[in-house]
Each structure stands twice: as structure tokens, then as C-alpha cells.
Amino acid sequence: MNMTAIAFFMIVVGIPVSAGVGGDMFKRWLRHKEAMTTALNAQTAEKxxxxxxHVERLEERVRVLERIVTDRGMALADEIERLRDAPLN
Structure with a gap:
């Protein structure tokens, strides 16, 4: 076989086969990346x-604390006023 025949064989057979194998590998890699992205999106949505x-629970606790502080603050102010008005014995 001479060099021209080898070159012709590489062009006619080698390049299309290499392109086909490379294209298949790229398709597999792309499917893998899509699967990984889908899994990451599901994980992110769960988090x-x-x-x-968690934020909702914390907000509820803050509302309870605000209510306790506010209610106790009014009761404390009323109690101080009653003590001021009470006669000294």
C-alpha cells in the first residue's frame, strides 16, 4: 500500500468513524451533565x-417573644403606676 491509499483510507474511513465515536461520547457526556443538573436542582429546591x-418557625418564635415583651411591658407600666398611687404605710 502506498501513502496515498493510506491517506485516502484515513480520510474516507478514519475521520467519519472518529467523528461518530466522538459525537457519541459528547452525547453521553451531555446526558450526564443534564442528569447532574436535574439532581442539583431537586436538591436545591429541597434545601x-x-x-x-426554618425561617417560618423562627418568625413565629419572634412574634411570640414580641407579644410577651409587649404584653409584659404594658402590665409592668400599669403595676408601676399602681405602686405610685398606692399610699405609703
Whole structure:
């Protein structure tokens, strides 16, 4: 076989086979990346839901604390006023 025949064989057979194998590898890599992205998105959505639930619980606790402080503050002010008005014995 001479060099021209080898070069012709590489062009006619080698390049299309290499392109086909490379294209198949790229398609597999792309499917893998899509699967990884889908899994990451699901994981991120789950974490966001967990954080939202946690924030909601914290906000409820803050509302309770605000209510305790506010209610106690008014009761304390009333108690101080009653003590001021009470006669000294």
C-alpha cells in the first residue's frame, strides 16, 4: 500500500468513524451533565423548602417573644403606676 491509499483510507474511513465515536461520547457526556443538573436542582429546591420552613418557625418564635415583651411591658407600666398611687404605710 502506498501513502496515498493510506491517506485516502484515513480520510474516507478514519475521520467519519472518529467523528461518530466522538459525537457519541459528547452525547453521553451531555446526558450526564443534564442528569447532574436535574439532581442539583431537586436538591436545591429541597434545601430552599427546608430553609423557608426554618425561617417560618423562627418568625413565629419572634412574634411570640414580641407579644410577651409587649404584653409584659404594658402590665409592668400599669403595676408601676399602681405602686405610685398606692399610699405609703
Amino acid at each position: 430552599a423548602a427546608q430553609y423557608a420552613a
